[in-house]
Amino acid sequence: MSMEKIVCDKADLIENSGVCALVQDEQIAIFYLPGTGNEVFAISNWDPIGQANVLSRGIVGDLQGEIVVASPLYKQHFSLTTGKCLEDESASVKIYPVSLINDKVVIQ
Amino acid sequence: MKELNVVVVGNGMVGHHFVDQLVLSSIPSIITVIGAETRPAYDRVHLSEVFAGKEPKDLALSTREYYEEKGVRAIFGDAVVDIDRANKCVATQSGRTFSYDKLVLATGSYPFVPPIKGSERKQCLTYRTIDDLGEIKSHAKHSKKGVVVGGGLLGLECANALQNLGLETHVVEFAPGLMGVQLDEGGSQMLRRKIEALGVTVHTQKATTLIDDQSDETALRMHFADDTHLDTDMIVFSAGIRPYDQLARKADLEVGERGGIVIDYHCRTSDSDIFAIGECALYGNMIYGLVAPGYRMAEVAVQQFSDLEEKPSFKGADMSTKLKLLGVDVGSIGDAHGRTAGAITYVFSDEKAETYKRIIVSEDGKRLLGAVLVGDCSDYDTLLQYFLNEIELPASPESMILPNVDGGAPALGAAALPMTATICSCHNVSKGDIFAAIDGGCCSVGDVKGETKAATGCGGCAALLKNVVDDEMEARGLTVDKSICEHFPYTREELYHLVRVGGIRSFDALISEHGKGLGCDICKPTAASIFASAWNDYILESSHVGLQDTNDTFLANMQKDGTYSVVPRIAGGEIKPEQLIAIGQVAQKYKLYTKITGGQRVDLFGARLNQLPDIWKELIDAGLETGHAYGKSVRTVKSCVGSTWCRYGVQDSVGTAIDIENRYKGLRSPHKLKFAVSGCTRECAEAQSKDVGVIATENGWNLYVCGNGGMKPRHADLFATDLDTETLIKYIDRFLMFYIKTADRLQRTSVWMDNLEGGLDYLKEVIIEDSLGIAEELENQMSQTVSTYQCEWKTTISNEEKLKRFRQFVNSKEEDNNVIFVEDRGQIRPASEDEKTKLIAKSA
Known part of the structure; x- marks a missing residue:
């Protein structure tokens, strides 16, 4: 994706949790963590280990300072800033630049 | 090594243990076990528990199936009546014969019934087998009063049984005191006082001379040598045991003067191909009437068939015991009577608390020789370790038993015990075994219990085991960090307490007051569970929703493909036909895979996230409610x-x-x-x-x-x-x-x-x-x-704001195109990767 796209309203987000948006056939998990640097984070919804579209339904938190989501299937942690899996170096998910502009969620 | 043909006579606890050990060993053998009782080995030690609610089957140590599975030929209900030593074979009552290379006698013992005229009457019973219990039970139904003859360990067990059966219970003992073998006079008196307070009448120094039916009110009358008498409806003899050595006598094996098959330290009888173990065996002119020494003999005997160069030997066994008799704690260690020359005795007796403690110490005051404890056995473990390991006593040995007025005597540190110290005598676990378990990765008392079985027998060593484990963990610098995760330096129990006491109702408050960071998938669901247990608020409250595992968040169980399963509550497994039909209709309408669960409910699989609210609306309209299958609940x-x-x-x-x-x-x-x-x-x-x-x-x-x-x-x-x-x-x-x-x-x-x-x-x-x-x-x-119970689904479907959460996508009505089902046996299932690829190729 090359151009900026408004995907949803800030009101669609859930504090300290995730939702999923469909953008040009890609499932994107969007997490809203008020009080952290960027406040919104976007990664692919596809769990490469569990092989299902579920990451938006994981629990978010931090491990050793890294902001992560835990897969709801087998509990591996994926960094919301780098997309890397903390438990398995060979696994990672795509990350998307995202920001909150005028109460809209915008993916670049 | 050629296969050894081993015949075991007797299938009691020790006979079974022998078979078990032989099966577990690598010794090639063909095993035949022949038991006179109709059922396989059972736990005789806990016999009286049958009167407290246990079933005979709960006592079973083995089953016919187990023997079959292990290739052991097992014969029950047929007694061996002859040993033909010359031809090396045995014959049974029913006329079968079995040849052997090695014969093991584990014939056990029988209850001693004193030769009293009238003791053959039908209301006179014994207490030894499960069949005996049946007899006692059926006689008790028509009795109000029962007498146990014998005030030893078994007799008091039996008195407990009669009391449990609701009889007025009496104990008649020939000797001056109860449990004369294990207790000194003072201990015996305290025990008597305590069990009389429990409603058991004790008669000591009574020699029964005749049992007749002269009584008007009861079935029997017992006459004593001192011209007194006691009326009763039934009598149970429990006046000690005698070894079953008839078979050995008949075969001309050496037996002791007062009975018992003579064995050497390899458990071998006077015939080198015949062994004897357990209560029928006489070692060093002594019968070992406890199960632990019997087990040791069984283990020693098995090893005689191995190719070990130096075969292990039986060297006698410690007969110290700790038990609860009629609810009274009794302990006896070593030379309880202080018979050792020069021994010094210390006694502490508290008549108010009804406890009695006595220790017997060597002349130089350095070694513990024996002890008696009645009413309070808390010092037993420590004293036993001092005794068994010959640990030097403190300068004032009396501090071992004096009450803890001012700090008192320090408990024996686990570090002071030698590696050979037996911590759990039921399972023969030494301190060294526990260290080995820790070496192998165990890091809690629970782990060590699972690995070594320590403290899983009578449980008496639990406190000592904990000391040993904790002490060693600390010594190794392995103090287990019990913090739940990196965000909270607390255990779950501590967090629960903090939440309760502090009235904390949100994760934000909890982490800002007691933790650090953002939290994680360990502490968040834990906190959510604690809040739910403590305050029972709706779990999808905005402040709680991000804490829940996905199953709790969506009130359904996530399956491998990201779809969910739905389980309505069917309390007790009882369901009206209309509700069963309603569940079927929902499953049919939403094409859900349907399966009956082990918990007597119906599980509906394959629901997409966005279908959950509609499905639940229909289930709730049919009068069903959430089954909480998704929760730790x-x-x-x-x-x-x-x-x-x-x-x-x-x-x-x-x-x-x-x-x-x-x-x-x-x-x-x-x-x-x-x-x-x-x-x-x-x-x-x-x-x-x-x-x-x-x-x-x-x-x-x-x-x-x-x-x-x-x-x-x-x-x-x-x-x-x-x-x-x-x-x-x-x-x-x-x-x-x-x-x-x-x-x-x-x-x-x-x-x-x-x-x-x-x-x-x-x-x-x-x-x-x-x-x-x-x-x-x-x-x-x-x-x-x-x-404050609520059906979480009922609350959720009436809340528009909460329902937004069940959208697959916040910006689209599309469905997850990776969720693909195929059919099997007329129902859906998730497609495999291969199937998905093929289906997608087809549609393209």
């Missing part, structure tokens, strides 16, 4: 059909199961909780494999706790018997709340109990006797939770 209360329909049922198990399920439904806990209620002792609901199991008796309910199925199945323990329904619920209330308060995260009740110092007995004290004074608080907290 109370799941199901399985039941059998009970007295309402069943010919054998003695109580309404379905009704009680429904009441229990409705009481505790929705209760959040450290792990899932499963219950069952059986309507009779046939136990069709499998209650003994549940966290809470209830089994009907003719007088009420027996309560079992801390069982589970799963990876490491564990039988539940009998907790209380013959409870009325009100008391049953009260105990379950307290039990569950105490578990919720104190357990670790994801710790099932079984592991939790194993890690409680004091185990089952401690749990009974807290729940039944209210030793911590918290019973009322626990009950109040439970009633608070019960009164």
Whole structure:
């Protein structure tokens, strides 16, 4: 994706949790963590280990300072800033630049 | 090595242990075991528990199937009557013969009935086998009064049994005191005082001369040498045991003057191909009438058939014992009577608390020679270690038994024990074995118990085991960090306490006051569970929603493809046809895979996230409610059909199961909780494999706790018997709340109990006797939770804002195109990767 796209309203987000948006056939998990640097984070919804579209339904938190989501299937942690899996170096998910502009969620 | 043909005569505890050890060893052998009793080996030590609610099958140590599986030829109900040593074969009563290379005699012993005229009357019984128990039970039905002849260990066990059967119980002893072998005079007097207070009448120095039927009121009259008499309806003889050595005598094997088959330190009899073990064997002119030495003999005998160069030997055994007789703690160590020359004695007797302690110390005051404890056995473990390991006593040995007025004597540090010190005598686990288990990766008392079986027999060594484990963990710098995760330096129990005491109701407040960082998938669901247990707020409150595991967030169970399964509550497994039809209709409409669960409910699989609210709306309209299958919470209360329909049922198990399920439904806990209620002792609901199991008796309910199925199945323990329904619920209330308060995260009740110092007995004290004074608080907290129950799905479907969460995409009505089903046996299932690829290729 090359151009900026408004995907949803800030009101669609859930504090300290995730939702999923469909953008040009890609499932994107969007997490809203008020009080952290960027406040919104976007990664692919596809769990490469569990092989299902579920990451938006994981629990978010931090491990050793890294902001992560835990897969709801087998509990591996994926960094919301780098997309890397903390438990398995060979696994990672795509990350998307995202920001909150005028109460809209915008993916670049 | 050629296969050795081994014949074992006798299938009691020791005979079975021998077979078991031989099977486990690498010695090639063909084993035949011949038992005179009609059933395979059972636990004779706990015989009296049959009167307290246990079934004979609970005592079984082996089964016919087990022997069959191990290739052991097992013959029951046929006694060996002859040994032909010349031709090396044995003959049985029924005329069968079996040849042997090696013969092992484990014929045990029989109860000694003194030669008294009249003792052959039908109301005169013995106490030794399960069949004896049946006899005692059936006579007790027509009796009001019972006498036990014999005031030793077995006699008092038997008195306990008669009391449990509701008889006025008397004990008649020939000697001046009770338990003369194990106790000195002072200890014996204290024991008498205590058991008389429990309603058992004790007659000592009574020699019975005649039993006749002169009494007007009762069936029998016992006449004593001092011209007194005692009337009774039945008599049980328990005046000691005699070795079963007739077979050996007939075969001309050497026997002792007062009976017993003479063996050497390899358990070999006077015929080098014949061995004797257990209570029929005489070693060093002594019969070892306890099970532990019998087991040691069995192990020694097995090794004689091995190719070990240096074969292990039996060197006698310590006969120290600790037990509870009629609820009274009694302990005896070593030279309890102080017969060693020059021995010095210290006695402490407290008539108010009714405790008696005596230690016998060597002339130089340095070694413990023996001890007697009555009414309080808390010093037993420490004293036994001093005795067995010959540890030097403190300068004032009396401090060992004096009450802890001012700090008192320090408990024996685990570090002071040598590696050979036996910590658990039931399973013969030494300190070295425990260290080896820690070397192997065990890092908690629970782990070590699982690995070594220590403290899983009588449980008497639990406190000592904990000391040894904790001490060694600390010494190795392995102090286990019990922090739940990097965000909170607390255990779950501590967090629970902080939440309760601080009235904390949100994760933000909890982490800002007591933790750091953002939290994680460990502490967040734990906190959510604690909030739910403590305050029972709606779990999808905005402040709680991000804390929940996906199953709790969406009130359904996520499956491997990201779809969910749905389970409505079917309390006790009872369901109206209309509701069953409604479930079927929903499954049909939404094309859900349908399966019956082990908890007597129906599970509907393959629901997409966005379908969940519609599915639940229809289920709720049909009168169903959420089953909480997604939560770490109370799941199901399985039941059998009970007295309402069943010919054998003695109580309404379905009704009680429904009441229990409705009481505790929705209760959040450290792990899932499963219950069952059986309507009779046939136990069709499998209650003994549940966290809470209830089994009907003719007088009420027996309560079992801390069982589970799963990876490491564990039988539940009998907790209380013959409870009325009100008391049953009260105990379950307290039990569950105490578990919720104190357990670790994801710790099932079984592991939790194993890690409680004091185990089952401690749990009974807290729940039944209210030793911590918290019973009322626990009950109040439970009633608070019960009164604030809500069906989470009902709350959710009436809240538009919450329903937004169940959209697959926030910006689209599309569905997840990776969820693809194929059909199998007429129902859907998730497509495999291969199938998906093919289906996508086809549609493209």
